[in-house]
Amino acid sequence: MATLFKDVFILDGSRLHAERVHLLVSKGRIAEIKDYRETPPSADKIISGRGKMAVIPGFVNAHTHAAMVLLRGLGEEAPLMDWLQNKIWPVEDKLTPDYIYWGTLSAILEMLSTGTTCFADMYFEMERVAEAVLNTGMRAALSRGINQGEPGKIERSLENNINLAKKYHGREGLITVQLGPHAPYTVPLDSMKMISQAAKDNDLGIHFHYLETEGEKNSLPENYLEQAGLLGVPHLTLAHSVYLDPDIKINFDNITLVHCPNSNLKLGSGIMPLNSWLDRDVSVALGTDGASSNNKLDMWDEMRVTALLHKGVNKDPVIIPAIDVLRMATYEGAKAFGFSQKGMINEGWAADLVLVDLDKPHYIGVNNENLGVYLVYAGSSADVAGTMVNGKWLYLRGNYPTLDHDEIISKALEAREAITK
Numbered sequence: 024m025a026t027l028f029k030d031v032f033i034l035d036g037s038r039l040h041a042e043r044v045h046l047l048v049s050k051g052r053i054a055e056i057k058d059y060r061e062t063p064p065s066a067d068k069i070i071s072g073r074g075k076m077a078v079i080p081g082f083v084n085a086h087t088h089a090a091m092v093l094l095r096g097l098g099e100e101a102p103l104m105d106w107l108q109n110k111i112w113p114v115e116d117k118l119t120p121d122y123i124y125w126g127t128l129s130a131i132l133e134m135l136s137t138g139t140t141c142f143a144d145m146y147f148e149m150e151r152v153a154e155a156v157l158n159t160g161m162r163a164a165l166s167r168g169i170n171q172g173e174p175g176k177i178e179r180s181l182e183n184n185i186n187l188a189k190k191y192h193g194r195e196g197l198i199t200v201q202l203g204p205h206a207p208y209t210v211p212l213d214s215m216k217m218i219s220q221a222a223k224d225n226d227l228g229i230h231f232h233y234l235e236t237e238g239e240k241n242s243l244p245e246n247y248l249e250q251a252g253l254l255g256v257p258h259l260t261l262a263h264s265v266y267l268d269p270d271i272k273i274n275f276d277n278i279t280l281v282h283c284p285n286s287n288l289k290l291g292s293g294i295m296p297l298n299s300w301l302d303r304d305v306s307v308a309l310g311t312d313g314a315s316s317n318n319k320l321d322m323w324d325e326m327r328v329t330a331l332l333h334k335g336v337n338k339d340p341v342i343i344p345a346i347d348v349l350r351m352a353t354y355e356g357a358k359a360f361g362f363s364q365k366g367m368i369n370e371g372w373a374a375d376l377v378l379v380d381l382d383k384p385h386y387i388g389v390n391n392e393n394l395g396v397y398l399v400y401a402g403s404s405a406d407v408a409g410t411m412v413n414g415k416w417l418y419l420r421g422n423y424p425t426l427d428h429d430e431i432i433s434k435a436l437e438a439r440e441a442i443t444k
């Protein structure tokens with residue numbers, strides 16, 4: 024089935040300006056883009072934009088823990104270690120596979136309605152998360168969070184993560200799998216070396232929390248990544264990296280940093296020196312982190328805060344242009360997690376798209392030259408009219424064609440009550 028976006032603006036992180044076009048989606052891909060003054064291609068379904076709608080690539084939330092929506096609001100306004108050890112981990116112990124399944128679906132409702140088409144999830148019971156993703160039809164990069172506990176726990180979790188990869192990596196083109204050692208403070212160095220080796224042996228990437236807080240930096244050697252064998256893995260995604268030194272002498276070709284500004288602000292962790300990384304041409308994606316440290320799963324918020332925060336901190340209104348932020352929120356995340364031809368609007372690329380309604384007061388004055396700044400500074404997820412993955416609507420004007428919204432909310436609520444009583 025072909026869908027035509029007739030007379031819409033298109034913009035992605037590689038374009039200086041938006042273009043006004045007809046865009047045809049067929050067989051899950053962007054089949055044709057042509058000027059809006061030409062005759063539109065024929066299609067089964069037509070979305071009529073009348074120059075008052077935009078199509079942008081779907082957001083890739085490059086670091087989250089989806090089912091943590093069930094823990095939102097718990098232990099608010101506490102420092103990271105106190106929050107984790109005393110508020111979060113005891114409640115997480117009560118999570119069952121079913122709770123994680125419904126919690127993940129509830130997070131998916133939230134992500135789809137805000138324009139996210141792909142998320143990188145590190146948690147546990149990941150087979151159930153994979154099931155939620157496949158039932159929905161969205162994309163995800165999944166890693167089993169690995170951390171220490173009783174003897175043998177790390178080895179068992181690693182085996183579980185590798186089995187997850189064997190079963191789901193590449194499945195329906197929707198899922199990729201990475202190994203998910205939690206952080207240096209929850210995985211001893213020897214175990215990290217073992218996990219790095221397993222990543223190389225199985226040709227898998229690693230998704231890892233690194234240098235989120237200042238305390239972590241003080242307790243680790245500067246060459247930790249090298250020592251732990253992490254530099255040789257097929258791809259390394261470092262969440263947070265607030266305290267990673269931008270002058271560090273390593274090769275970043277296979278490394279992506281994930282900037283999570285709202286989570287870092289809320290937990291009082293600090294601010295990543297983003298402009299130094301971009302000056303160095305290092306890939307940086309954006310993530311929300313879990314909903315219990317953000318507390319949203321809304322990439323529009325990450326974009327706006329990213330674009331504002333660094334200008335303020337550096338007293339420089341020129342750095343971190345809106346279009347770079349859009350690229351970080353889309354293409355960079357897709358690339359980091361092995362999704363090729365996703366995150367830009369090009370013919371032949373995957374139709375993972377967000378339909379944005381520009382027929383609103385805060386878009387008065389928008390045109391092809393300023394659409395990027397309108398989206399990042401004036402726009403919000405309230406402008407999302409539809410979210411499409413692989414050419415299929417997963418969210419359209421308040422409806423979720425592949426999901427039962429009411430059932431998900433009621434099951435997630437049951438889970439929340441059970442884990443907090």
Ligand code: NI
Binds near residue numbers: 086087088232262312
């Ligand atoms: Ni995290």
